[in-house]
Amino acid sequence: MSTNGKLIQGSTGPWEVVVGLEVHCQVLSKAKLFSSASTVFGADPNSQVSFVDAAMPGMLPVINRYCVEQAVRTGLGLKAKINLRSIFDRKNYFYADLPAGYQISQYKNPVVGEGEVLIDLPGGEVAKVGIERLHLEQDAGKSIHDQHPDHSFVDLNRAGIALMEIVTRPDMHSSEEAAAFLRKLRAIVRYLGTCDGNMEEGSMRADVNVSVRKPGAPFNTRCEIKNMNSVRFITQAIDYEARRQVDVLESGGTIQQQTLLFDTRNGETRPMRSKEEAHDYRYFPDPDLLPLELDEAWVDEIASSLPELPDEKKNRFMSMGLSSYDALVLVAEKDSADYFEAMLGAGAEPKAAANWLNNEYFGRLNKASLAIAEGPVSAAANSAIVQMVSENVISGKIAKDLLDIIWSEGGDPRSVVESRGLKQVTDTSAIEKAVDAVIAANPEKVQAARAKPSMAGWFVGQVMKTTGGKANPATVNALVQARLGIAEEG
Amino acid sequence: MSDLTDLTLTEARDAVLAKKVSARELTEAFLKSMEGARGLNAYVTETPEIALRMADASDKRIASGTARPMEGLPIGIKDLYCTKGVRTTASSRILSSYVPQYESTVTQNLWNAGAVMLGKLNCDEFAMGSSNETSHFGPCISPWRARNSNAQLVPGGSSGGSSAAVAANIALGATATDTGGSIRCPAAVTGTTGIKPTYGRCSRWGIVAFASSLDQAGPISHTVRDCAIMLKAMASVDPKDSTSVDIPVPDYEESLDAGVKGLRVGIPKEYRVEGTAPEIDAIWNKTAEWLKAQGAEVVEISLPHTKYALPTYYIIAPAECSSNLARYDGVRYGYRAGDPRDLIDLYERTRAEGFGAEVRRRILIGTYVLSAGYYDAYYLRAQKVRALIARDFTEAYKSCDVVLTPATPAPAFGIGEKIADPVTMYLYDVFTVTVNLAGLPSLVVPAGLNDAGLPLGIQLIGKAFDESTLFRAGRAIELAAGFKTKPQAWWRAA
Numbered sequence: 015m016s017t018n019g020k021l022i023q024g025s026t027g028p029w030e031v032v033v034g035l036e037v038h039c040q041v042l043s044k045a046k047l048f049s050s051a052s053t054v055f056g057a058d059p060n061s062q063v064s065f066v067d068a069a070m071p072g073m074l075p076v077i078n079r080y081c082v083e084q085a086v087r088t089g090l091g092l093k094a095k096i097n098l099r100s101i102f103d104r105k106n107y108f109y110a111d112l113p114a115g116y117q118i119s120q121y122k123n124p125v126v127g128e129g130e131v132l133i134d135l136p137g138g139e140v141a142k143v144g145i146e147r148l149h150l151e152q153d154a155g156k157s158i159h160d161q162h163p164d165h166s167f168v169d170l171n172r173a174g175i176a177l178m179e180i181v182t183r184p185d186m187h188s189s190e191e192a193a194a195f196l197r198k199l200r201a202i203v204r205y206l207g208t209c210d211g212n213m214e215e216g217s218m219r220a221d222v223n224v225s226v227r228k229p230g231a232p233f234n235t236r237c238e239i240k241n242m243n244s245v246r247f248i249t250q251a252i253d254y255e256a257r258r259q260v261d262v263l264e265s266g267g268t269i270q271q272q273t274l275l276f277d278t279r280n281g282e283t284r285p286m287r288s289k290e291e292a293h294d295y296r297y298f299p300d301p302d303l304l305p306l307e308l309d310e311a312w313v314d315e316i317a318s319s320l321p322e323l324p325d326e327k328k329n330r331f332m333s334m335g336l337s338s339y340d341a342l343v344l345v346a347e348k349d350s351a352d353y354f355e356a357m358l359g360a361g362a363e364p365k366a367a368a369n370w371l372n373n374e375y376f377g378r379l380n381k382a383s384l385a386i387a388e389g390p391v392s393a394a395a396n397s398a399i400v401q402m403v404s405e406n407v408i409s410g411k412i413a414k415d416l417l418d419i420i421w422s423e424g425g426d427p428r429s430v431v432e433s434r435g436l437k438q439v440t441d442t443s444a445i446e447k448a449v450d451a452v453i454a455a456n457p458e459k460v461q462a463a464r465a466k467p468s469m470a471g472w473f474v475g476q477v478m479k480t481t482g483g484k485a486n487p488a489t490v491n492a493l494v495q496a497r498l499g500i501a502e503e504g
Numbered sequence: 505m506s507d508l509t510d511l512t513l514t515e516a517r518d519a520v521l522a523k524k525v526s527a528r529e530l531t532e533a534f535l536k537s538m539e540g541a542r543g544l545n546a547y548v549t550e551t552p553e554i555a556l557r558m559a560d561a562s563d564k565r566i567a568s569g570t571a572r573p574m575e576g577l578p579i580g581i582k583d584l585y586c587t588k589g590v591r592t593t594a595s596s597r598i599l600s601s602y603v604p605q606y607e608s609t610v611t612q613n614l615w616n617a618g619a620v621m622l623g624k625l626n627c628d629e630f631a632m633g634s635s636n637e638t639s640h641f642g643p644c645i646s647p648w649r650a651r652n653s654n655a656q657l658v659p660g661g662s663s664g665g666s667s668a669a670v671a672a673n674i675a676l677g678a679t680a681t682d683t684g685g686s687i688r689c690p691a692a693v694t695g696t697t698g699i700k701p702t703y704g705r706c707s708r709w710g711i712v713a714f715a716s717s718l719d720q721a722g723p724i725s726h727t728v729r730d731c732a733i734m735l736k737a738m739a740s741v742d743p744k745d746s747t748s749v750d751i752p753v754p755d756y757e758e759s760l761d762a763g764v765k766g767l768r769v770g771i772p773k774e775y776r777v778e779g780t781a782p783e784i785d786a787i788w789n790k791t792a793e794w795l796k797a798q799g800a801e802v803v804e805i806s807l808p809h810t811k812y813a814l815p816t817y818y819i820i821a822p823a824e825c826s827s828n829l830a831r832y833d834g835v836r837y838g839y840r841a842g843d844p845r846d847l848i849d850l851y852e853r854t855r856a857e858g859f860g861a862e863v864r865r866r867i868l869i870g871t872y873v874l875s876a877g878y879y880d881a882y883y884l885r886a887q888k889v890r891a892l893i894a895r896d897f898t899e900a901y902k903s904c905d906v907v908l909t910p911a912t913p914a915p916a917f918g919i920g921e922k923i924a925d926p927v928t929m930y931l932y933d934v935f936t937v938t939v940n941l942a943g944l945p946s947l948v949v950p951a952g953l954n955d956a957g958l959p960l961g962i963q964l965i966g967k968a969f970d971e972s973t974l975f976r977a978g979r980a981i982e983l984a985a986g987f988k989t990k991p992q993a994w995w996r997a998a
Binding site for chain 1: 585586592594599602604605606608708709710711712713715716717743744745746747823824826827829830831833835836837847851871874875876879883
């Protein structure tokens with residue numbers, strides 16, 4: 015993998031950053047991993063807790079088949095090996111929000127083995143990040159320490175919700191690559207419908223392993239930054255931690271393998287208290303659960319129902335004539351890609367539709383802080399606008415105005431064009447009249463333009479103005495050139 | 505009828521169905537007899553109102569001709585089974601006021617079959633013990649005494665309340681559980697009959713867990729037929745227990761009297777263990793002769809890994825227990841130490857105060873054997889030996905149909921005699937733990953009395969899910985032994 019431009023300059027020369035991620039993705043499922051309690055986010059505390067989740071005496075876990083299916087689907091999306099036999103283990107530790115005193119997880123035999131994810135880097139470069147494994151495990155509940163001066167509260171709604179822990183190889187060499195991986199992983203799970211990828215709600219969280227080494231040297235000791243839930247903070251944390259490690263090593267120190275927390279207020283990493291990390295988890299196979307045996311035919315069935323994923327979609331869009339950049343922007347979010355395809359379905363030409371979305375519509379959405387699904391203009395309406403431009407019914411300038419009208423007032427673009435008389439004037443005699451009028455009214459400008467042909471643009475602008483923007487700009491341009499007797503530039 | 509509590513479960517069933525006695529009369533007789541037997545400390549919770557309500561409901565069913573297989577039969581429930589709305593303690597301080605909001609699958613099956621709940625029965629704390637002496641509610645005392653002795657004896661454990669209640673006629677039958685012998689040891693030392701079915705035969709859902717891969721529910725009652733009736737009602741596949749097995753439950757009564765002609769009975773040479781009481785060896789030999797006399801073929805077999813069973817068991821069971829009992833932390837339910845300084849203090853004192861010495865010992869052993877650096881040497885190795893023990897039986901069953909062995913190395917011992925020495929106590933399980941490790945069914949039936957007049961049981965081990973053959977062989981032993989002796993009701997005098 016290329017590391018150009020990603021090296022950290024230290025006093026002893028360049029250093030390479032090595033990053034591996036453990037990403038916890040909450041499985042999209044109505045019920046928990048081992049109970050039928052609901053998983054809806056934001057419910058009243060402890061309102062979604064079954065006897066199993068609360069670890070009442072004598073309660074037993076029963077695996078939720080749908081969660082397994084989601085894990086398999088994710089594994090297939092990561093181009094990974096599906097293990098037809100996997101084992102659930104108990105990870106034992108005491109905490110108030112861990113009702114059973116152990117978390118059911120998969121230790122030595124995960125449901126998904128090795129796979130890979132392609133990440134898109136600036137400049138169109140594509141890098142490969144190896145996936146080591148994906149396993150299923152239960153989430154813990156939530157401890158709440160800030161609602162009472164000397165009490166803590168526990169909300170078990172989250173306890174038992176299914177998580178997929180996805181572990182990468184240490185294949186990333188900068189914070190940008192880690193960020194690109196996370197964005198790509200998020201896109202993949204969203205395409206698959208296996209995780210909503212909402213980092214703010216905690217449905218995607220990452221532990222980040224960081225080490226540094228001289229290029230080509232063996233791996234150095236790593237540190238793990240725990241429980242990160244924003245791509246921006248992950249980027250900051252990696253940059254800070256890599257620099258810290260370089261400084262330690264260059265000043266003759268050694269890196270202690272430790273678990274760190276990232277303090278978002280000062281942008282620094284700090285070690286967790288030793289009590290927070292000194293665990294011997296005493297893993298052993300959960301005797302309440304049989305080994306998870308999957309039927310090959312069932313896995314094949316899931317594989318055959320897999321949706322088109324970002325990489326394939328990007329390639330297909332490029333085969334329609336889109337640039338790699340445009341295709342990438344569109345596939346980054348499934349909703350964007352779907353919107354784009356809906357525009358094509360309504361008749362827009364691919365390249366024009368992509369340009370329109372990326373240059374016009376997405377910008378307006380960003381400005382208004384709206385997700386594409388929340389935007390006020392339908393794909394059909396945008397498609398109609400793009401088509402009217404292609405058909406020379408309206409000019410590009412009018413198209414932008416029209417988009418503003420539809421954005422704020424709604425309506426069918428074609429009817430609006432009709433009712434407001436926004437149609438482009440292509441009748442040459444009418445345009446000629448307008449050109450002649452402008453030339454006649456501005457003799458001194460005519461002189462100037464004949465001396466300096468680039469001045470012709472001013473006449474075009476004036477004509478567009480007097481025609482209310484409806485004149486076909488190409489026609490106006492040609493006529494202005496002809497009347498002024500100057501040669502077309504270019 | 506003279507005393508209704510003298511009936512076997514089978515006799516009571518027949519009497520109730522024949523309307524010779526009402527469920528209410530039967531239940532009232534047991535409730536009265538329970539009152540007179542409180543000195544045995546067999547029940548930790550009596551539920552007379554529930555019992556009478558259930559009995560009345562049974563009488564209505566009987567009257568309307570919709571009686572179910574155990575209609576109106578009063579039984580006791582080991583206090584390890586969660587019973588909805590009725591305190592369930594596992595005989596531990598840590599659950600001493602715990603009232604479940606759910607009913608275990610096995611007890612629900614029993615109520616669905618018409619059985620009547622008399623109350624919750626004493627046992628060793630979290631079923632950890634072989635004498636019922638580790639209970640937070642004090643030891644259960646055996647109704648049996650040696651001839652010319654007033655010394656109090658143990659009723660076996662951990663299901664001591666179950667065995668004592670049946671032996672003392674204060675329940676027609678009782679549920680029990682068996683992790684390393686907890687049904688069979690108590691049955692053997694109280695002249696009662698008990699079966700630990702194949703692992704997976706009964707649902708574990710709603711039964712307080714000790715060691716999940718070994719725990720199994722089963723009945724203790726007077727006779728082989730009584731146990732056949734109870735097990736039929738208790739067993740089921742359960743979608744809530746992934747380890748329960750979907751194999752139809754046969755009508756065990758049907759083949760009970762088919763005899764043992766041609767049945768191959770294996771005698772494992774490794775069960776001739778030093779330290780076994782001579783009367784145990786003697787009754788073992790005698791039982792084999794009885795079976796032979798009824799047409800069975802007695803063959804010597806080998807179970808070569810038997811000697812590793814006890815150490816293997818005392819690694820696996822504590823390992824699972826250390827994890828299973830982690831949930832008793834004082835946070836959500838159960839006993840909580842007062843005024844905790846912080847979370848760690850809450851855990852430490854809740855568990856130190858809430859658990860008894862034997863439970864704490866096993867949690868510590870289990871924590872140790874699962875710890876980093878010890879896992880491979882202990883837990884992993886134990887699992888490998890466990891597989892070898894199971895294979896021993898697979899091999900043995902090529903040349904026999906059932907295995908006949910002693911149940912305990914000695915008859916009942918005195919209260920306080922072994923409790924101070926855990927290892928001696930553990931050795932009492934030497935003949936029973938192998939069966940749990942192999943997941944096989946095993947039946948204990950009374951075979952006679954020793955010179956001191958104490959009951960001696962004998963153990964039959966079957967193939968997986970072949971409880972029917974066990975019942976059939978057990979019935980043959982029962983017929984030959986003609987065991988009818990009941991303990992003197994010394995406890996009623998007071």
